Amino acid sequence: MSGPETPIALHRDAPVLIRNARLVDPEAGAVRAGSLLIEGGRITEIIDAPEPEIDAGRVPDRNRIDANDRFLAPGIVDIGVKVCEPGERHKESYKTAGAAAAAGGVTTMVTRPDTLPAIDTPETLEFIRRRAVEAAPVTVLPMAALTKGREGREMTEIGFLMDAGAVAFTDCDHVVTDTRVLSRAMTYAAGLGALIVTHPQEPGLSRGTAATSGKFATLRGLPSVSAMAERMGLDRDIALVEMTGVRLHADQITTARALPALERAKRNGFDVTAGTSMHHLTLNEMDVADYRTFFKVKPPLRSEDDRQAVIEAVRSGLIDTISSMHTPQDEESKRLPFEEAASGAVGLETMLPVLLRLYHSGDLDLPVLFRALALNPARRLGLDGGRLAVGAPADLVLFDADKPFVLDRFGLRSKSKNTPFDGARLQGKVLKTFVAGSVVYESA
Amino acid sequence: MRFDHRHLLGIDPLRPDEIVTLLDLADRYVALGRQREKHATSLAGLTQVNMFFENSTRTQASFELAGKRLGADVMSMSMQASSIKKGETLIDTAMTLNAMHPDLLVVRHPQSGAVDLLAQKVRCAVINAGDGRHEHPTQALLDALTIRRAKGRLHRLTVAICGDIAHSRVARSNILLLHRMENRVRLVAPPTLLPAGIDGFGVEVTHDMREGLKDADVVMMLRLQKERMDGGFIPSEREYYHRYGLDAEKLAHAKEDAIVMHPGPMNRGVEIDGTLADDINRSVIQEQVEMGVAVRMAAMDLLARNLRARPTEVIT
Numbered sequence: 001m002s003g004p005e006t007p008i009a010l011h012r013d014a015p016v017l018i019r020n021a022r023l024v025d026p027e028a029g030a031v032r033a034g035s036l037l038i039e040g041g042r043i044t045e046i047i048d049a050p051e052p053e054i055d056a057g058r059v060p061d062r063n064r065i066d067a068n069d070r071f072l073a074p075g076i077v078d079i080g081v082k083v084c085e086p087g088e089r090h091k092e093s094y095k096t097a098g099a100a101a102a103a104g105g106v107t108t109m110v111t112r113p114d115t116l117p118a119i120d121t122p123e124t125l126e127f128i129r130r131r132a133v134e135a136a137p138v139t140v141l142p143m144a145a146l147t148k149g150r151e152g153r154e155m156t157e158i159g160f161l162m163d164a165g166a167v168a169f170t171d172c173d174h175v176v177t178d179t180r181v182l183s184r185a186m187t188y189a190a191g192l193g194a195l196i197v198t199h200p201q202e203p204g205l206s207r208g209t210a211a212t213s214g215k216f217a218t219l220r221g222l223p224s225v226s227a228m229a230e231r232m233g234l235d236r237d238i239a240l241v242e243m244t245g246v247r248l249h250a251d252q253i254t255t256a257r258a259l260p261a262l263e264r265a266k267r268n269g270f271d272v273t274a275g276t277s278m279h280h281l282t283l284n285e286m287d288v289a290d291y292r293t294f295f296k297v298k299p300p301l302r303s304e305d306d307r308q309a310v311i312e313a314v315r316s317g318l319i320d321t322i323s324s325m326h327t328p329q330d331e332e333s334k335r336l337p338f339e340e341a342a343s344g345a346v347g348l349e350t351m352l353p354v355l356l357r358l359y360h361s362g363d364l365d366l367p368v369l370f371r372a373l374a375l376n377p378a379r380r381l382g383l384d385g386g387r388l389a390v391g392a393p394a395d396l397v398l399f400d401a402d403k404p405f406v407l408d409r410f411g412l413r414s415k416s417k418n419t420p421f422d423g424a425r426l427q428g429k430v431l432k433t434f435v436a437g438s439v440v441y442e443s444a
Numbered sequence: 445m446r447f448d449h450r451h452l453l454g455i456d457p458l459r460p461d462e463i464v465t466l467l468d469l470a471d472r473y474v475a476l477g478r479q480r481e482k483h484a485t486s487l488a489g490l491t492q493v494n495m496f497f498e499n500s501t502r503t504q505a506s507f508e509l510a511g512k513r514l515g516a517d518v519m520s521m522s523m524q525a526s527s528i529k530k531g532e533t534l535i536d537t538a539m540t541l542n543a544m545h546p547d548l549l550v551v552r553h554p555q556s557g558a559v560d561l562l563a564q565k566v567r568c569a570v571i572n573a574g575d576g577r578h579e580h581p582t583q584a585l586l587d588a589l590t591i592r593r594a595k596g597r598l599h600r601l602t603v604a605i606c607g608d609i610a611h612s613r614v615a616r617s618n619i620l621l622l623h624r625m626e627n628r629v630r631l632v633a634p635p636t637l638l639p640a641g642i643d644g645f646g647v648e649v650t651h652d653m654r655e656g657l658k659d660a661d662v663v664m665m666l667r668l669q670k671e672r673m674d675g676g677f678i679p680s681e682r683e684y685y686h687r688y689g690l691d692a693e694k695l696a697h698a699k700e701d702a703i704v705m706h707p708g709p710m711n712r713g714v715e716i717d718g719t720l721a722d723d724i725n726r727s728v729i730q731e732q733v734e735m736g737v738a739v740r741m742a743a744m745d746l747l748a749r750n751l752r753a754r755p756t757e758v759i760t
Binding site: 223226391 | 508533534535551553555556558560561574575577578579613616639640641642644645
């Protein structure tokens with residue numbers, strides 16, 4: 001994935017017209033040919049004609065972008081991106097993550113607080129926000145830790161952190177094991193209307209494991225966790241929602257067994273949503289093969305039956321969002337025996353082409369994909385974007401869904417190159433990414 | 445005769461004819477080992493390094509003896525004590541080793557897959573002497589040789605493997621090998637000591653020792669690690685011995701000429717009755733140790749032939 005880093009210069013004060021596009025509208029659940037007009041960073045007009053007649057005095061020539069009948073969709077809102085500032089900037093910085101996001105069509109990164117130290121005070125959050133504005137061309141919305149140091153003992157200053165701009169609270173993969181601590185934090189958060197993101201796992205069962213229980217893990221001799229641990233974690237979190245009334249988002253639902261619990265919670269009217277990751281939608285446990293640590297993620301990759309069930313849940317809307325769960329790790333932390341190796345994979349830049357596999361296989365159509373990638377995450381965070389509608393911010397991605405390429409991990413913009421898709425044949429390329437109407441990425 | 449492998453990392457990659465090839469060669473080394481002059485020259489001029497990241501006396505000694513009988517220069521390194529404590533990674537260790545130009549590297553490691561990882565990084569032939577709960581191929585091969593010599597064949601036998609299957613690499617390698625050679629494999633263990641997804645391995649599984657041993661030709665006992673005995677996986681040592689310890693009464697359910705095996709070291713009175721273990725009419729535990737040396741000689745010999753068949757510069 002290469003391309004010039006300097007975006008084209010549009011005339012700043014004049015409107016921008018993107019014509020001859022195929023508009024992916026997740027709200028309407030449709031793709032239609034048309035054009036789109038951007039003014040003041042927002043979408044001001046959507047025109048059904050691919051070649052609308054617009055006065056040259058209104059839109060100057062250099063502000064007319066020919067989409068060449070490619071897809072134009074709302075930019076991706078990625079909940080759960082790890083940028084390794086502060087603490088591990090050698091793995092990823094706001095600059096490199098921002099560049100990767102722009103190249104991947106991610107216009108909003110919702111960042112994780114599992115840094116060193118954790119983002120658990122308004123001061124660290126302020127530092128992050130400043131770094132993000134300086135260095136990243138896309139919108140960065142930080143999440144903050146739910147408990148101090150992500151240690152599961154005392155809640156953070158949820159109110160101050162919200163004032164400082166935290167959009168959600170999470171201890172990431174550190175499950176709060178003390179249910180009393182979690183229930184109090186949730187009760188307090190509910191009073192402020194804060195969104196809490198949990199990692200549904202039964203911590204006793206999952207401790208020290210590196211794979212999902214089953215024939216494959218047994219054959220490889222890896223310590224494994226039953227898929228049921230996810231259901232148990234989710235059941236507990238949902239019970240706490242019922243008890244406290246908090247707004248809850250489960251970061252990753254990856255197993256068939258957890259889905260009925262989620263379905264029941266939604267049917268009962270609880271304010272619960274759930275995400276899943278690009279990896280759990282496109283890979284299964286067998287991909288680990290001979291202990292390939294780039295395929296070690298958290299939770300571990302699941303069975304093919306689970307993967308199919310999760311795809312179906314995204315299609316039906318039971319699972320609301322898809323995230324890259326972008327987790328940069330350097331070579332040293334991955335070049336270890338499987339059990340010792342660090343978990344996680346980078347995904348900002350590869351998410352769209354990887355997920356387009358599901359489009360090409362006929363599993364998910366584009367409006368459904370962008371419902372989970374843009375519309376639903378934006379709604380869950382109370383953002384205005386994620387849609388192709390008049391008045392929405394002009395955060396957009398223009399992409400060619402068919403262009404084939406072989407992924408070379410060393411071409412990725414992230415500082416860390418830990419993708420499981422190195423050498424994979426993929427189809428789909430981001431052509432342009434717009435944030436608030438400005439081009440932040442353009443492919444060669 | 446074909447044995448087309450650069451390393452011996454597990455039973456999984458081996459074909460039945462390759463297993464037979466290795467066992468046939470091992471038979472010849474058994475004969476050699478019983479002579480006064482035990483020396484052969486297959487590994488003459490080659491350097492064999494034994495790296496044990498986990499305690500082992502028996503396996504390490506067996507590999508050392510096997511290498512010396514074949515004329516290799518053998519060096520054994522106990523890795524728990526050395527650089528690992530100083531924070532050196534496995535990859536660093538591999539790089540250091542490469543600089544010493546060994547030809548054969550024998551590795552034991554407490555983590556599954558660690559030997560595979562090392563094999564990707566070193567320039568020599570690697571033999572897995574046990575990695576985590578994954579595989580212990582030479583143990584399965586020595587068990588196979590012992591069975592073949594005692595029973596006259598290595599197919600269509602009923603083999604009961606009893607004990608801590610979940611944490612045992614010996615069990616995994618044996619299941620793979622015995623299954624590949626078309627034997628009937630029965631696993632006997634309490635449910636807490638059976639790994640997930642075991643029904644997918646083409647084995648019969650039972651929690652009842654008498655049922656599991658019924659008409660078995662071979663009874664293979666596994667060692668139960670001390671740390672698993674107290675309430676974590678089984679209620680107590682004595683309850684385990686009562687239900688799963690091999691004694692004459694339980695063995696009576698097996699065929700009259702059934703042999704008793706154990707990879708050692710034994711916990712007498714936990715998984716096996718002491719008298720039974722010493723019964724030379726039933727127990728082949730001593731033979732297993734002897735076969736171990738022969739099988740390891742055969743394995744290293746075959747890998748060394750492949751090494752020598754390659755031009756030096758190709759071995760990168």
